[in-house]
Amino acid sequence: MNAEIATPTSTPTPTVTFAQRLSPTPRGARLARRLAAHQLAAWGHPYDSDANHTAQQLVAELAANAVTHGRVPGRDFELRLTLLPEGTLRIEVSDARGDRQLRFVTEAESGGEGGRGLILVQLLALTWGVSERGVGKTVWAELRLKERYS
Helix, strand or coil: CCCCEECCCCCCCCCCEEEECCCCCCCHHHHHHHHHHHHHHHHHCCCHHHHHHHHHHHHHHHHHHHHHHHHCCCCCEEEEEEEEEEEEEEEEEECCCCCCCCCCCHHHCCCCCCCCHHHHHHHHHCCEEEEEEECEEEEEEEEEECCCCC
C-alpha cells in the first residue's frame, strides 16, 4: 500500500489530501470505503456522522464502478479524498479504462439488482462529473461536510 497524505503550503487555498492506490477487486472497493470512513473520522467527522456515512456511500459506488467497469488487468484504481477549505469533500476515483461512457439506467432497464450507482451519486453529491486523464478517467463527486467534531 502506498498512502499519500499531504498538506500543500504553497497554494493560496490550502487543502488536505489522502490518496491510496488499490487493487481493482471487490476487496479493493471495500477497502476504499473503509479507508474513506477512517480518514473522515481522522479529519473530525466521526464514523456515525451523516457526512461520514454519505461519503462512504459515494466512495462505495464510485469504487464499485471502477472495479466492475473500469478494470484493466495489472492496473490499480486510485481513491483520492481532498478536504477543501470551504467545508467540501472532493472524492475522486480513477481507473485505467477510458473507453467506457457513464450512463444512467432507464426505468425499463431497472428490473435488475445493479445499475443504479450513478443515480445514487447524483442524489447524494453536491456535484459530480468525469474527467479524462492520461490513462483512463477520474469520476469525482463533491460533498458538503456540515458538521465537524473535535
